[in-house]
Amino acid sequence: MLLTADTVLTGADLLRPGWIEIDSDRVVAVGAGRPAAPADHNLGAMTVVPGFVDTHLHGGGGGNFSAAADDETATAVALHRAHGSTTLVASLVTAGPEDLLRQVSALAAQVHAGLIDGIHLEGPWLSALRCGAHQPSLMRDPDPAEIARVLDAAAGAIRMITIAPERHGALAAIEQVVAAGVVAAIGHTEATYEQTRDAIAAGATVGTHLFNAMRPVDRREPGPVIALTEDPRVVVEMIVDGVHVAPAIYRHIVQTVGPERISLITDAMAATGMSDGVYRLGPLDVDVVAGVARVAGTDTIAGSTATMDRVFRLAVTHCGRSGDEALLLAVRQASVNPARALGLAVGGPVPGARADLVVLDADLAVAAVMRAGQWVVAPGTAQTPPRS
Numbered sequence: 001m002l003l004t005a006d007t008v009l010t011g012a013d014l015l016r017p018g019w020i021e022i023d024s025d026r027v028v029a030v031g032a033g034r035p036a037a038p039a040d041h042n043l044g045a046m047t048v049v050p051g052f053v054d055t056h057l058h059g060g061g062g063g064n065f066s067a068a069a070d071d072e073t074a075t076a077v078a079l080h081r082a083h084g085s086t087t088l089v090a091s092l093v094t095a096g097p098e099d100l101l102r103q104v105s106a107l108a109a110q111v112h113a114g115l116i117d118g119i120h121l122e123g124p125w126l127s128a129l130r131c132g133a134h135q136p137s138l139m140r141d142p143d144p145a146e147i148a149r150v151l152d153a154a155a156g157a158i159r160m161i162t163i164a165p166e167r168h169g170a171l172a173a174i175e176q177v178v179a180a181g182v183v184a185a186i187g188h189t190e191a192t193y194e195q196t197r198d199a200i201a202a203g204a205t206v207g208t209h210l211f212n213a214m215r216p217v218d219r220r221e222p223g224p225v226i227a228l229t230e231d232p233r234v235v236v237e238m239i240v241d242g243v244h245v246a247p248a249i250y251r252h253i254v255q256t257v258g259p260e261r262i263s264l265i266t267d268a269m270a271a272t273g274m275s276d277g278v279y280r281l282g283p284l285d286v287d288v289v290a291g292v293a294r295v296a297g298t299d300t301i302a303g304s305t306a307t308m309d310r311v312f313r314l315a316v317t318h319c320g321r322s323g324d325e326a327l328l329l330a331v332r333q334a335s336v337n338p339a340r341a342l343g344l345a346v347g348g349p350v351p352g353a354r355a356d357l358v359v360l361d362a363d364l365a366v367a368a369v370m371r372a373g374q375w376v377v378a379p380g381t382a383q384t385p386p387r388s
Helices: 070-082 097-112 144-154 170-179 193-201 223-230 247-257 308-318 323-341
Strands: 002-005 007-009 018-023 026-032 047-050 052-057 085-092 119-122 158-163 183-186 235-238 262-264 277-281 284-289 292-295 357-360 366-371 374-377
Touching: 002 047, 007 018, 007 323, 047 323, 052 070, 052 119, 052 308, 052 323, 070 085, 070 097, 070 366, 070 374, 085 097, 085 366, 097 119, 097 144, 144 158, 144 170, 158 170, 170 183, 170 193, 183 193, 193 223, 223 247, 235 247, 235 323, 247 262, 247 308, 262 308, 262 323, 277 292, 308 323
Parallel strands: 007 047, 052 085, 085 119, 119 158, 158 183, 235 262
Antiparallel strands: 002 018, 018 026, 047 357, 277 284, 284 292, 357 366, 366 374
8 A cells, every 4th residue: 555645754754745655554665755656545735644652541432441341442442543543551540459450451351452552550559649530548559469460460461550659669669560571650649859769760761641640849849840851761741631731831841851751641531532421530430521520529630531633733732843843743742752662663654663644634633544554544534523
């Protein structure tokens, strides 16, 4: 299959015009200008970007990953793939030991079946002081035996585990997780600057949704935000949905850490793509009003209702760059960086890579989606989503 478009972004280069040759599920060649052979699909005045890589989300379309049921996962996956997320790492909120093992075992089977691309444990080894939309009574100190049981149950499917560095045994847990080939992240934490630095030294390389559910920056106690952003070994997640962080904060982090160390995520929950109402996130009820999810009866934000195409558009708008530079920056943050941070073998249409593509119109709305060489949304069939 040969595709041509007025603009092709590989993650590293911008080709205008450009072409991509695909054989089965792989990209075999990419080039600038016009190809020697006629195109199978001439996409015209469209922009082709790598498939989005969302490494932190809890559900969508009414489906909840914590339910650990094939139908709920399939529902969430279908919603997010239609919005351009060709790689999805399912996040689980804090649960009791037996529930956690059950959830991990079920989702591991879904990973091995190819329905999702990995599991992220956002808990239970977090701070009750920064619990966010997690059940504080279920949070606990990391126990080496429990971690070993969970890793065994996952059979290699867990890609990332978020841990609060101040919990008793956290540094040893980070070392254990990293030794097992899993990415350790820092989040939902009241850690000091020094405690965060110690966690990074122990092997943590990701900051979970920077600023959110984190001790804030203080002039005398910089806290985790400063420790995470100043260390070049760390990639920081950001939820650029217009709710979780102000545009100026996102712009400041782009200027501070550079475009290579930001990973855009949705933190989407079951209400994504649905109407306002009452939903579940783990054991908690969540009220969604005007598209904003909050723990029922509180002002605490409970994930998001964003999809990656929306996050991508807002990143282009608010990153502080313009034109092609903004596009390239957003592509790296929505595809290349998250894949690299979690060691996923995706992230751009380059020879040998899986053929995961998103076709965007002039307004950066999704016009088509390809995953592994197959159209998820075929050209000419997409319904233009409302602008965010």
